[in-house]
Amino acid sequence: MTDYWLSKLFFDLQHDEKLAADFRQDMASAIDRYEIAPAVRKALFADDVAVLAPLVNAYLLRFYFQIRGMPQEEFMARLHALKPNPVQSKTVEAKPVNANG
């Protein structure tokens, strides 16, 4: 299920340099500008890819963890730890790749 406000936060971080600077400086107060549920807020602070992934568009998720500074290899490893969505039937195992940051 799409979380509109989480998506909006990720989208705005991509477009609003001041928000992005504020986010880096004081993540909690930047998040407070959005209607983020407590469980989602907790996941943001924990960089919990598994909780956040089902709530936002995958491209926005990737962008968010780029600005969080998570290395691409780590981001991909956390994604690979998730089981493929059975609804989408993506049953092929993701192969490790030489992914440059």
Next chain:
Amino acid sequence: MASFAGAFAACHPPLMARNWESLPQDHRARLTMAFDELGQRLRASRPDLLVVISPDHWVNFFISNLPAVCIGIGAEHDGPPEPFMQKVYPRERLPGHEAFGRHLLERALDSDFEPALSHRLKLDHGTCIPLWRMGIESTLPIVPILVNDLEEPMLSMRRCLAWGRLIRHAIESFPSPLRIAVLGTGGLSHSVGEATMGWIDEDFDHKCIRHFEDGDDERLAQFLTDALPRTGNGAHEIRDWVIAHAAAGSRGFELIDYFPSPETLVGAGFACWNSSKPN
């Protein structure tokens, strides 16, 4: 009347722009060769105007207002806003073509299509990586068509084919002796921000290529409708290839190159339709 100059398609992996200098030399050489060949083919088609079909990577639109298709009808558009594009393609503006943009929009509405319109779009890496690597002249006017390839639900394959035919009709009914080319960007298979990220589905890619070569619209649409839910989310950008394919009359597909590119996380595909090799 205007004439159809040819159709072209290429991938647009952002890691090419982010990491161009650090890509392995042989890989960079193969990407360069494919984009160069495509650029030469495009120039040989002597276009006066280029219709570029690409997704919007959350640059112009958000889920609060997300058109399935948006036509850029402005006199100019903004260059790529992504910081990683600034170092390789620092273009603040790209020329548009108001008259053809408006004509295409009107033909669409007359034909019971309901695209959104924009008098000024930001053209992100999806449009600009191919323009950068193909060496497209900065003066060549562009009519961008942004297609929602990122957020489901998306255009059906049947509708993508219809869009391609509509573009061809708009070209051939435009009352000015211009040569108009079509460039679809994206794909082939890739997986972004999901559990299969990094997976390049070569089987899907080869089947796509065979269907484009085959030229049977119904089989192509059925294959993609069935296969897209089972492959990586980035493959939805194949819609832009399908539109280019239909604009070319679903004939004359020629593969320039295909290879899995784990360095840039995509199945790197390059193709043209109805294009002759430059001398």
